[in-house]
Amino acid sequence: MVTALLFALCAVAPLALAPAHLAAAPQHAAVTKAHHLLIYSIDVEGGQSTLLVAPSGASLLVDTGWPDHNGRDAERIQAAMRDAGVTKINYLLITHYHTDHVGGVPNLIARVPIGEFLDHGPNREDSASTRAGYEAYLKAIAGKPHRVVHPGDTIPIPGLNVIVLAADGKHISAIPGIQPKPNPYCATERQWPTDPSENARSAGILVTYGKFRFLDLGDLTGAKEVALVCPNNPIPPIDLYLVTHHGMDLSNSHAIVDAIHPLVAIMNNGAHKAGKPAAWQTVHDSPGLQALYMLHTAEDSDAAHNSPEAFIANPKGDGDGHYFKVVALSNGGFSVTNTRTGKTTEYARK
Numbered sequence: 001m002v003t004a005l006l007f008a009l010c011a012v013a014p015l016a017l018a019p020a021h022l023a024a025a026p027q028h029a030a031v032t033k034a035h036h037l038l039i040y041s042i043d044v045e046g047g048q049s050t051l052l053v054a055p056s057g058a059s060l061l062v063d064t065g066w067p068d069h070n071g072r073d074a075e076r077i078q079a080a081m082r083d084a085g086v087t088k089i090n091y092l093l094i095t096h097y098h099t100d101h102v103g104g105v106p107n108l109i110a111r112v113p114i115g116e117f118l119d120h121g122p123n124r125e126d127s128a129s130t131r132a133g134y135e136a137y138l139k140a141i142a143g144k145p146h147r148v149v150h151p152g153d154t155i156p157i158p159g160l161n162v163i164v165l166a167a168d169g170k171h172i173s174a175i176p177g178i179q180p181k182p183n184p185y186c187a188t189e190r191q192w193p194t195d196p197s198e199n200a201r202s203a204g205i206l207v208t209y210g211k212f213r214f215l216d217l218g219d220l221t222g223a224k225e226v227a228l229v230c231p232n233n234p235i236p237p238i239d240l241y242l243v244t245h246h247g248m249d250l251s252n253s254h255a256i257v258d259a260i261h262p263l264v265a266i267m268n269n270g271a272h273k274a275g276k277p278a279a280w281q282t283v284h285d286s287p288g289l290q291a292l293y294m295l296h297t298a299e300d301s302d303a304a305h306n307s308p309e310a311f312i313a314n315p316k317g318d319g320d321g322h323y324f325k326v327v328a329l330s331n332g333g334f335s336v337t338n339t340r341t342g343k344t345t346e347y348a349r350k
């Protein structure tokens, strides 16, 4: 069913390559609106940049990767945009002001039109690098449309439901229309330290497209994860989980990872950034998980805590920026393509 649908949807674009019996399809098929949500987990070498393109063509970019490197991360974002057929970012959500998330903003602004900038409000971390990153961000977006998002706010992308679950250290207790459930994993959860850094203030979102759900909590750390889902968990089962904090072991508590029942997870780690054994194991062991993709081999970890190479976009070193492309349908089915191998795997919740 999913295969047939995906084929039918993808077949409209490369009409010239289609078999003869399809070449006679009506011309308007080529301009028919898409019926899928695209999600790109872009390789920004251990930072975050995630592009979502709704069926309407509207786009949301979550974070921008690093500064410098001759605009490397902006170029990689543009490559994903080209693949998706978009020339503009409607909304840019900055989860928090660490360099690996906000650092790429000046480079991106120089290359790509951006409709509105969303963030959790002022930087509250007293460190030189984060203050500098925040100042560079404010300078870059001066005079441009900007909105501070709060837990419970929505990002109005036609066809999608995007709700902010956490921001600036606060969180929602319930999502409209969804009854929070007692979380059985809270009782055995350990105490997590209070985190004074920007990570704990990450803006996190739940994206719903029909029956498909995607969760991106930025770099939210353990104590805030547990506060979000204990004692009652407001988050419904998740189809695609962007592993929080690149797979750092300061995040990815059992209380959240086990409770959200991710079907597939993507870890946006670098070759030598995050991808920690404890976080990898927690995600790997979460009930019902079918696949754990990684943007890089975690080279400081070991073979027992890395996924098989077919599930890794860049197996060796910094790599060439291979990314994962997800095509999600409103019936909840979705596929993940490793752009290094070209292999696409389909998933659906039973």
Ligand SMILES: [Zn+2]
Pocket (backbone or CB within 6 Å): 046, 047, 048, 098, 100, 101, 219, 245, 246
């Ligand atoms: Zn980060």
